[in-house]
Amino acid sequence: MNSRRPPSRVIQPDLLGGDPGVAQVHRLFFALLPDEATRSRIEKAATDAAAAQSLRVRMIRPARYHATLHFLGDHPSLREDIVSAAAAAADRVYAHPFELVLDGASGFHGREPPCVLRCTQTPPALQALWQDLRDALLRAGLGGHLSCSFTPHVTYAYSRGAVPQPVPLAPLHWRVEGFSLLHSVVGGGDYQTLKTWRFPPA
Structure with missing residues (x-):
């Protein structure tokens, strides 16, 4: 009997440094996206907050700044059925532009604790948008991850270690004029905007 084991299969990394042996994870979510001017202000506030908190951190690229409204799950592939149902649900949501004021920095617990900018007061219009979109997604049968x-x-x-402690920041005014459905590959590049809903003027 030949007791030698067959040679193990070697998976060669791709040219971009990824591992083709690891399955992709496709993430879908609704979010508020800042415009270019607001992204610049968020980047400045983020730099100030990181300095004030005296932490070793891994900064996020400004192109990835967003405020999540609703998470629609992680999937082994881009789920076009979920995209279609979520878009149809969002089509039924009605809102006007509003102002979101980010005036503090803090963090959440985690393996790499997230450092975040937050608002002292949630605008009523934002709370209503979140609730109306949630209700529409529930009616569409997409409540599994909400x-x-x-x-x-x-x-x-x-x-890189400690949970960020709360610190106040100079108020950062963000004029919110719509929301978007986003797709990302976990560990990949920038988000893909699948559809954007613009609010009519108040």
Whole structure:
């Protein structure tokens, strides 16, 4: 009997440094996206917050700044059925532009604790948007991943250890004029905007 084991199969990394042996994870979520001017202000506030918190952090690229409204799950491939149902649900949501004021920085617990910008007061219009979109998604049968609570925030970095402590910041005014359905590959590049809904003028 030949007791030698067959040679193990070697998976060669791709030219971009990825591992083709690891399955992709496709993430879908609704979010508020800042315009270019607001992204610049968030980047400045993030730099100030990181300095004030005196932490070793891994900063996030400004192109990835967003405030999540609703998470629609992680999937092994891009689920076009979920995209279609979520878009149809969002088509039924009606809102006007509003102002979101980010005036503090803090963090959440985690393996790499997220460092976030937050608002002291959630605008009533934002809370209503979150609730109306949640109700529409529930009616569309997409309630499997929806949260029952809402804490508006923009993640700007991940801490290398300690959970960021709350610090106040100069108010950053963000004029919100719509929301988007986003797709990302976990560990990949920038988000893909699948559809954007613009609010009619008040």
